[in-house]
Amino acid sequence: MTSAGALPVLELTGIDKSFSGNQVLRDVQLRLYPGEIHSLMGQNGAGKSTLIKVLTGVLESNGGQMVMQGQSIRPDSPLAAQKLGISTVYQEVNLCPNLSVAENVFAGRYPRCGMSQGYRIDWAAVHRRARELLARIGLDIDVTQLLSSYPVAVQQLVAIARALGVESKVLILDEPTSSLDEDEVQKLFAVLRRLRGEGLAILFVSHFLNQVYAISDRITVLRNGSWVGEWMASALEPQALISAMLGREFAAQAARSAQQREGVEDAVVLLDAQGLGQAGRLQPVDLRVHAGEVLGLAGLLGAGRTELARLLFGLDTADRGKLQIDGQTVQFSNPADAVQHGIALCPEERKTDGIVAELSVRENIALALQARLGLRKFLSLAEQTTLAEHFVKTLGIKTASIETPIGLLSGGNQQKAVIARWLATDPRLLILDEPTRGIDVAAKQEIMEEILRLARGGMAVLFISSEMSEVVRVSDRIAVLRDRSKAGELPGGSTEDEVYEMIAAGHA
Ligand SMILES: Nc1ncnc2c1ncn2[C@@H]1O[C@H](COP(=O)(O)OP(=O)(O)OP(=O)(O)O)[C@@H](O)[C@H]1O
Ligand SMILES: [Mg+2]
Numbered sequence: 001m002t003s004a005g006a007l008p009v010l011e012l013t014g015i016d017k018s019f020s021g022n023q024v025l026r027d028v029q030l031r032l033y034p035g036e037i038h039s040l041m042g043q044n045g046a047g048k049s050t051l052i053k054v055l056t057g058v059l060e061s062n063g064g065q066m067v068m069q070g071q072s073i074r075p076d077s078p079l080a081a082q083k084l085g086i087s088t089v090y091q092e093v094n095l096c097p098n099l100s101v102a103e104n105v106f107a108g109r110y111p112r113c114g115m116s117q118g119y120r121i122d123w124a125a126v127h128r129r130a131r132e133l134l135a136r137i138g139l140d141i142d143v144t145q146l147l148s149s150y151p152v153a154v155q156q157l158v159a160i161a162r163a164l165g166v167e168s169k170v171l172i173l174d175e176p177t178s179s180l181d182e183d184e185v186q187k188l189f190a191v192l193r194r195l196r197g198e199g200l201a202i203l204f205v206s207h208f209l210n211q212v213y214a215i216s217d218r219i220t221v222l223r224n225g226s227w228v229g230e231w232m233a234s235a236l237e238p239q240a241l242i243s244a245m246l247g248r249e250f251a252a253q254a255a256r257s258a259q260q261r262e263g264v265e266d267a268v269v270l271l272d273a274q275g276l277g278q279a280g281r282l283q284p285v286d287l288r289v290h291a292g293e294v295l296g297l298a299g300l301l302g303a304g305r306t307e308l309a310r311l312l313f314g315l316d317t318a319d320r321g322k323l324q325i326d327g328q329t330v331q332f333s334n335p336a337d338a339v340q341h342g343i344a345l346c347p348e349e350r351k352t353d354g355i356v357a358e359l360s361v362r363e364n365i366a367l368a369l370q371a372r373l374g375l376r377k378f379l380s381l382a383e384q385t386t387l388a389e390h391f392v393k394t395l396g397i398k399t400a401s402i403e404t405p406i407g408l409l410s411g412g413n414q415q416k417a418v419i420a421r422w423l424a425t426d427p428r429l430l431i432l433d434e435p436t437r438g439i440d441v442a443a444k445q446e447i448m449e450e451i452l453r454l455a456r457g458g459m460a461v462l463f464i465s466s467e468m469s470e471v472v473r474v475s476d477r478i479a480v481l482r483d484r485s486k487a488g489e490l491p492g493g494s495t496e497d498e499v500y501e502m503i504a505a506g507h508a
Contacts, residue, residue, distance in 0.1 A: 006033050006034060007033075008031040008032055008033050008201075009034045009069055009169055009170060009201045010031070010055075010066070010086070010170055010201060011029075011030070011031050011032075011065075011066070011067045011068075012029055012051075012054075012055060012065070012066050013029045013064060013065050013067075014027050014028075014029070014064040014065060015027070015028040015030075015051065015064035015066075016061060017047075017050055017051075017061050017225075018062055019408070022400055023225060024047050024050050024225045025047050025061070025225045027064075027226065027227065028047070028051055028225070028226065028227045029227050029230075030051065030055070031230065032202075033201055033217075033218070034169070034199045034201050035196055035201070036196065036217040037192060037204055037215050037216050037217050037218075038202065038217065039203075039204045039206065039212045039216040039218070039220070040203060040204070040220050040222065041212065041219055041221045041222070041244075041245055042221060042222035042223055042245055043223070043245055043246070043440040043442060043443065044398060044410050044412030044413050044416070044438075044439060044443055045398035045409070045412070045413055046222040046223055047222050047224075047225040048205050048222060049174055049205075049411065051222070052172055052174050053090075055075075055086065055172070056075065056078050056086055056088045056172060057075030057076050057079075057080050057081040058077075058078055058090075060076065068084060068085075068086075068169075082168075085167065085168050085170060086169070086170045086172065087163040087164065087168035087170065087171050088163060088173075089156075089159045089160050089162075089163045089172070089174065089176055090174055095147055095155060095159055095162075096147065097146065097147050097155075098147075100143065100144050100146055100147065101130060101134075101141060101142070101143040101145060101147050101158055102127050102130035102131075102144060103126075104158055104159075105129075105130040105133055105134070105158060105161055105162050106129070106130065106162075127143050127144060130161075131143055133161045133162075133164060134157075136161065136164060136191070137157055137160060137164070137188070138190070139158075139161065151302065153180050153184050153301055156179050157180075157187075157188070159176075160173070160188070160191075164195075168200065169201065170201045170202075171192075171195060171201075171203070173203070173204050174205045175205050175206055175411065175438055176188065177206055177208065177211055178207075178437045179437070180301075181301030181466060182466075183300075184301070185211060189214065189215050192215060193215075204216065207412070207438060207439060207441065207444075209241070209242075212241075213233060213238065216233040217232065218230065218231070218232055218233060219231050219233050219241065221241065221244040223245060228244050228247075229244060242441055242442075245440070245442075246442055267290040267291050267292050268290060268291045269290055269327070270289050270291045270428060270429055270460050271287075271288070271312070271323070271325055271343075271429055271460070272287075272288050272289075272323070272324040272325075272327075273285060273288075273311075273312070273321065273323050274286055274322050274323075274324070275321030276308075276311055276312075276320070276322070276323055277311075277318060277319070277320045278307070278311060278316055278317070278320070279319055279320075281307045281316065282304050282311065282484050284320055284485075285304075285308060285321075285481075286486065287308070289429060292455055292456065292457075292458045292460065293455065293460055293476045293477065294451070294452065294455050294460075294461045294474050294475050294477075295476065295477050295479060296464075296465075296472070296474065296477070296478040296479070297471075297478075297479055297481065298468065298471050298480050298503070299480060299482055299487075299503065300466075300482075301466065302484075303481040303483065303503075304484035305433070305464045306433055307484065308481065309345060309431050309433050309462065309464060310345075311323075312332075312338070312343065312431060313335055313338045313343055313345040313431060314332030314334050314335045314337050315335055315345070317332070317333055325341045336371075339368075340372075341428075342429060343427060343429045343431065344368065344423075344430050344431065345431040346418055346419050346421075346422045346431065346432045346433060346435055347418075347433055354414070355406050355407070355414050355417065355418060356406070357405065357407030358405055358407065359405065359406060360402065360403045360404060360406065361388060361397065361401075361402045361403070361406050361417055362388040362402040362403060363384070364417050364418075364421060365387060365388045365391055365402075365420045365421050366379055366383075366384040366387055366424065367421055368424060368425045369387070369425045369426075385402065387424055388402040388420075389402060391417075391420035391423065394450055395416045395419065395443075395446060395447060395450060396416070396446055397409070397413050397417055397420065398410065399413060412439045412440055412443060415438050415439055416439065416443065416447065419435055419447060423454065428458075428460060429459070429460045429461070429462065430451075430454070430459060430460070430461050431461075431464070432461065432462070432464060433464045434466065435463075435465070436448070436470065448470070448474055451463075451474070452474065468500070469496055471499070472493075476492040477489060478490040480499060482503050487505065490502065
């Protein structure tokens with residue numbers, strides 16, 4: 001499908017970008033060809049989002065050229081870029097949850113009625129056109145409803161529909177699939193392939209290697225702000241790709257033999273949920289978590305994993321069944337109750353539930369521990385510093401300093417800091433909801449190793465991930481959810497197919 005010999009529709013050369021003296025892009029190049037899907041790869045903090053922001057006019061580069069269809073361009077705003085035919089879905093989706101779906105699709109560029117009607121917004125047209133645009137990506141929802149009434153996955157698709165709303169030659173997607181399930185990813189890919197067929201040049205960023213290989217014609221790799229190379233995807237083995245990203249040979253680690261850790265069955269029952277549920281959200285679920293075990297929670301998006309996590313953390317209140325911690329029945333009416341019992345939840349949505357963008361990396365990491373200590377004791381600056389430095393080191397958080405506002409870190413590094421925050425509370429049970437979303441392959445490995453190390457020290461982990469390969473690799477036991485109820489349990493060492501079989505069994 002690639003257009004050998006074709007000229008790039010957009011070519012960037014010699015791009016430099018610094019933030020107050022810190023150079024994050026150095027002589028970077030990128031060529032986007034019509035009718036091609038091009039993946040931009042690199043570790044967290046490599047400069048992918050920054051390059052995208054330069055090319056879409058969000059940031060001004062400190063040097064370099066951009067040529068589009070033979071013309072030198074210099075978009076100074078996303079709107080200017082859009083007018084040139086460059087449409088973008090940014091990593092952090094900036095939609096308005098309290099506006100309707102249709103308003104989000106058209107915000108700032110509503111179809112208007114003619115002169116005689118005084119340029120009023122033509123709502124019937126807005127709704128019809130929004131429906132048409134969403135239909136283009138296979139989404140059939142009520143466009144008059146608030147965006148916030150839909151799951152993140154749907155919101156993400158709306159963001160893509162919004163980007164597609166203009167006549168574009170180049171479509172840029174910065175980690176569009178991180179909150180989509182397998183089905184939705186396939187839907188999105190079908191749309192991308194159709195757009196490629198229409199001659200669009202598509203730039204795609206994802207940390208999921210299988211997705212990158214499924215969709216890409218061409219791959220560019222950045223490392224530490226520098227250009228490493230450009231390859232046809234078919235000519236670059238995954239091992240070679242990872243080595244290019246890391247700048248060193250990558251030895252594929254042997255599968256984590258979680259199931260080889262012994263004695264988990266005899267371990268103390270830390271948490272025991274019996275018929276725990278909530279009307280309309282989760283059917284009664286039985287679940288036991290032992291000290292020192294990693295319990296995987298598998299299921300498709302919408303299976304009820306997040307709902308269960310929220311009940312266990314007191315974010316929602318169960319209206320049936322009972323919950324015991326250390327054999328004592330407890331009732332959580334808010335997260336503070338759960339935290340007092342040593343439970344921590346690292347939430348799924350980094351931006352809304354996670355980071356406080358204006359606060360420093362240090363303050364963000366110290367936040368949950370300080371909340372747990374309450375008014376009894378205030379963490380001194382020195383204590384906070386030690387804590388933050390420890391986690392910056394163990395999780396490899398890429399930041400200029402622990403005093404940097406966390407909002408300035410790359411997406412994946414913000415995610416690592418949120419994990420650090422909850423690890424810092426030294427929980428007895430850590431609930432991780434999609435912890436490695438947006439985290440690069442090497443960092444994923446580091447984080448999982450840190451989590452397994454803590455589990456060996458006695459901490460229990462409830463691990464939720466859409467990446468089935470990750471769930472089966474790290475879990476001592478897997479509880480499978482389907483349609484908001486528990487389908488069953490599988491022992492550690494089960495295969496991905498066995499989990500999928502259990503999920504599918506209910507639909508047979
Ligand atoms: N506004 C800013 N001010 C200062 N530094 C910044 C700013 N934006 C980004 N950076 C820094 O630039 C570097 C590159 O960040 P960028 O967001 O481009 O990485 P990325 O490759 O997209 O990573 P990820 O995979 O985690 O999303 C990071 O070290 C980040 O901290
Ligand atoms: Mg990024």
